[in-house]
Amino acid sequence: MRLLIWRDALHFDRYADLPCALCDSPTPMRSHTDEPVHKVCAEQWNHTHPEAPRHQAGTRDLGTRRFHDDVPTTSKQTNVRHLPQQSAPEALPLQLPTAERKAA
Template identity: 65%
Template sequence: MAEPRLLIWRDTGHFDRFNDRPCTLCGKATPLRSQTNEPVHKVCAEAWNAAYPEAPRHRSGKRDLGTVRFHDDAPTTAKQPAARSATPPSTRTAQPELLLLASEITKE
Protein backbone atom coordinates (compact mmCIF):
# COMPACT_ATOMS: atom_id res chain seq x y z
CA MET A 1 0.00 0.00 0.00
CA ALA A 2 1.25 3.49 -0.82
CA GLU A 3 2.30 5.91 1.91
CA PRO A 4 -0.75 7.99 2.92
CA ARG A 5 -0.64 11.64 1.87
CA LEU A 6 -1.80 13.93 4.66
CA LEU A 7 -5.05 15.76 4.00
CA ILE A 8 -5.39 19.47 4.70
CA TRP A 9 -8.66 19.96 6.56
CA ARG A 10 -8.63 23.50 7.99
CA ASP A 11 -12.27 24.38 7.41
CA THR A 12 -14.41 24.29 10.57
CA GLY A 13 -17.04 22.29 8.68
CA HIS A 14 -14.88 19.20 9.21
CA PHE A 15 -15.62 19.25 12.96
CA ASP A 16 -19.01 18.61 14.56
CA ARG A 17 -18.60 19.58 18.19
CA PHE A 18 -22.04 18.33 19.18
CA ASN A 19 -22.34 14.85 17.63
CA ASP A 20 -19.85 12.03 17.44
CA ARG A 21 -20.92 9.52 14.80
CA PRO A 22 -19.39 6.18 13.80
CA CYS A 23 -16.58 6.48 11.25
CA THR A 24 -17.72 4.98 7.95
CA LEU A 25 -14.35 3.22 7.62
CA CYS A 26 -13.43 1.93 11.10
CA GLY A 27 -16.71 2.21 13.03
CA LYS A 28 -15.29 4.14 16.01
CA ALA A 29 -16.92 7.41 17.09
CA THR A 30 -15.57 10.60 15.50
CA PRO A 31 -16.52 14.29 15.47
CA LEU A 32 -14.83 14.72 12.06
CA ARG A 33 -16.68 14.99 8.75
CA SER A 34 -15.56 14.86 5.14
CA GLN A 35 -16.54 17.54 2.61
CA THR A 36 -19.74 15.54 1.96
CA ASN A 37 -20.53 15.37 5.72
CA GLU A 38 -19.51 11.71 5.87
CA PRO A 39 -18.28 10.86 9.42
CA VAL A 40 -14.67 9.74 9.07
CA HIS A 41 -11.39 10.07 10.96
CA LYS A 42 -8.83 12.07 9.02
CA VAL A 43 -6.31 9.24 9.35
CA CYS A 44 -8.90 6.75 8.03
CA ALA A 45 -9.59 9.01 5.03
CA GLU A 46 -5.84 9.31 4.34
CA ALA A 47 -5.43 5.52 4.51
CA TRP A 48 -8.43 5.03 2.18
CA ASN A 49 -6.95 7.46 -0.36
CA ALA A 50 -3.64 5.56 -0.24
CA ALA A 51 -5.42 2.20 -0.67
CA TYR A 52 -7.40 3.43 -3.69
CA PRO A 53 -4.99 5.50 -5.82
CA GLU A 54 -7.10 4.77 -8.93
CA ALA A 55 -10.20 6.44 -7.41
CA PRO A 56 -11.48 9.54 -9.25
CA ARG A 57 -9.46 12.62 -8.32
CA HIS A 58 -10.59 16.02 -7.07
CA ARG A 59 -8.58 18.84 -8.66
CA SER A 60 -8.28 22.58 -8.29
CA GLY A 61 -6.76 23.82 -11.52
CA LYS A 62 -3.73 21.57 -12.03
CA ARG A 63 -3.42 20.72 -8.34
CA ASP A 64 -4.47 17.24 -7.17
CA LEU A 65 -6.32 17.62 -3.85
CA GLY A 66 -7.00 13.92 -3.27
CA THR A 67 -9.86 11.63 -4.20
CA VAL A 68 -13.38 12.84 -4.88
CA ARG A 69 -14.49 11.05 -1.71
CA PHE A 70 -11.79 12.49 0.61
CA HIS A 71 -9.77 15.52 -0.48
CA ASP A 72 -8.05 18.66 0.79
CA ASP A 73 -9.91 21.87 1.36
CA ALA A 74 -9.71 24.15 -1.67
CA PRO A 75 -6.64 26.39 -1.62
CA THR A 76 -7.31 29.84 -0.25
CA THR A 77 -5.62 33.12 -0.97
CA ALA A 78 -3.30 34.51 1.65
CA LYS A 79 -5.17 36.55 4.23
CA GLN A 80 -2.05 38.28 5.47
CA PRO A 81 -0.41 40.95 3.32
CA ALA A 82 3.00 40.03 1.99
CA ALA A 83 5.88 40.88 4.28
CA ARG A 84 7.54 44.17 3.53
CA SER A 85 11.04 44.03 2.19
CA ALA A 86 13.64 44.93 4.76
CA THR A 87 15.13 48.36 4.28
CA PRO A 88 18.76 48.86 5.21
CA PRO A 89 19.20 50.86 8.40
CA SER A 90 19.84 54.51 7.71
CA THR A 91 23.16 55.99 8.67
CA ARG A 92 22.52 57.85 11.86
CA THR A 93 24.59 60.65 13.26
CA ALA A 94 25.16 60.74 16.98
CA GLN A 95 23.16 63.33 18.83
CA PRO A 96 25.35 65.95 20.56
CA GLU A 97 23.66 65.54 23.97
CA LEU A 98 24.38 61.80 23.94
CA LEU A 99 28.02 62.45 23.17
CA LEU A 100 28.14 64.83 26.09
CA LEU A 101 26.70 62.20 28.45
CA ALA A 102 29.18 59.63 27.21
CA SER A 103 32.09 61.97 27.89
CA GLU A 104 30.78 62.68 31.41
CA ILE A 105 30.59 58.96 32.18
CA THR A 106 34.18 58.39 31.12
CA LYS A 107 35.41 61.23 33.40
CA GLU A 108 34.15 59.52 36.56
Protein backbone atom coordinates in the same frame (compact mmCIF):
# COMPACT_ATOMS: atom_id res chain seq x y z
CA MET B 1 1.10 8.31 3.17
CA ARG B 2 -0.10 11.74 2.08
CA LEU B 3 -1.85 13.72 4.84
CA LEU B 4 -5.07 15.59 4.13
CA ILE B 5 -5.36 19.33 4.69
CA TRP B 6 -8.57 19.73 6.69
CA ARG B 7 -8.35 23.16 8.32
CA ASP B 8 -11.91 24.27 7.70
CA ALA B 9 -14.33 24.13 10.65
CA LEU B 10 -16.75 22.08 8.51
CA HIS B 11 -14.57 19.04 9.25
CA PHE B 12 -15.36 19.10 12.96
CA ASP B 13 -18.86 18.53 14.37
CA ARG B 14 -18.65 19.52 18.02
CA TYR B 15 -22.24 18.44 18.70
CA ALA B 16 -22.18 14.79 17.64
CA ASP B 17 -19.81 11.86 17.43
CA LEU B 18 -21.02 9.50 14.71
CA PRO B 19 -19.69 6.08 13.68
CA CYS B 20 -16.78 6.44 11.26
CA ALA B 21 -17.69 5.23 7.76
CA LEU B 22 -14.47 3.22 7.65
CA CYS B 23 -13.72 1.90 11.17
CA ASP B 24 -17.10 2.27 12.97
CA SER B 25 -15.58 4.04 15.99
CA PRO B 26 -17.29 7.32 16.97
CA THR B 27 -15.76 10.47 15.48
CA PRO B 28 -16.56 14.20 15.42
CA MET B 29 -14.71 14.49 12.10
CA ARG B 30 -16.58 14.99 8.80
CA SER B 31 -15.52 14.78 5.18
CA HIS B 32 -16.44 17.44 2.60
CA THR B 33 -19.62 15.45 1.87
CA ASP B 34 -20.48 15.42 5.62
CA GLU B 35 -19.57 11.75 5.90
CA PRO B 36 -18.39 10.87 9.44
CA VAL B 37 -14.82 9.69 9.11
CA HIS B 38 -11.57 9.95 11.06
CA LYS B 39 -8.99 12.03 9.24
CA VAL B 40 -6.45 9.21 9.58
CA CYS B 41 -9.00 6.69 8.23
CA ALA B 42 -9.67 8.98 5.24
CA GLU B 43 -5.92 9.33 4.62
CA GLN B 44 -5.52 5.56 4.80
CA TRP B 45 -8.44 5.10 2.36
CA ASN B 46 -6.87 7.60 -0.06
CA HIS B 47 -3.59 5.70 0.26
CA THR B 48 -5.21 2.35 -0.60
CA HIS B 49 -7.38 3.81 -3.42
CA PRO B 50 -4.93 5.77 -5.58
CA GLU B 51 -7.03 4.97 -8.65
CA ALA B 52 -10.20 6.61 -7.23
CA PRO B 53 -11.64 9.60 -9.16
CA ARG B 54 -9.71 12.77 -8.36
CA HIS B 55 -10.80 16.13 -6.99
CA GLN B 56 -9.08 18.95 -8.86
CA ALA B 57 -8.71 22.66 -8.12
CA GLY B 58 -7.37 24.15 -11.32
CA THR B 59 -4.32 22.04 -12.10
CA ARG B 60 -3.87 20.80 -8.54
CA ASP B 61 -4.79 17.29 -7.45
CA LEU B 62 -6.30 17.63 -3.97
CA GLY B 63 -6.80 13.91 -3.41
CA THR B 64 -9.57 11.48 -4.24
CA ARG B 65 -13.04 12.79 -4.87
CA ARG B 66 -14.24 11.06 -1.71
CA PHE B 67 -11.61 12.48 0.66
CA HIS B 68 -9.68 15.51 -0.46
CA ASP B 69 -7.91 18.63 0.80
CA ASP B 70 -9.62 21.92 1.51
CA VAL B 71 -9.46 24.05 -1.62
CA PRO B 72 -6.44 26.37 -1.24
CA THR B 73 -7.28 29.91 -0.21
CA THR B 74 -5.73 33.01 -1.73
CA SER B 75 -3.21 34.93 0.34
CA LYS B 76 -5.93 37.48 1.21
CA GLN B 77 -8.24 34.96 2.83
CA THR B 78 -6.21 33.06 5.36
CA ASN B 79 -7.27 30.93 8.28
CA VAL B 80 -4.33 32.19 10.30
CA ARG B 81 -5.11 35.02 12.70
CA HIS B 82 -2.33 37.21 14.02
CA LEU B 83 -2.49 38.51 17.58
CA PRO B 84 -1.78 42.20 18.11
CA GLN B 85 1.79 42.80 19.15
CA GLN B 86 2.21 43.64 22.81
CA SER B 87 4.62 46.42 23.73
CA ALA B 88 7.12 45.71 26.45
CA PRO B 89 6.17 47.04 29.90
CA GLU B 90 7.92 50.30 30.79
CA ALA B 91 10.64 50.11 33.40
CA LEU B 92 9.70 51.54 36.78
CA PRO B 93 11.97 54.26 38.24
CA LEU B 94 14.31 52.91 40.88
CA GLN B 95 13.03 53.75 44.35
CA LEU B 96 15.56 54.01 47.13
CA PRO B 97 14.57 53.20 50.73
CA THR B 98 13.69 56.33 52.80
CA ALA B 99 16.56 55.79 55.29
CA GLU B 100 19.24 56.02 52.59
CA ARG B 101 17.69 59.24 51.19
CA LYS B 102 17.93 60.91 54.65
CA ALA B 103 21.57 59.92 54.98
CA ALA B 104 22.51 61.44 51.63
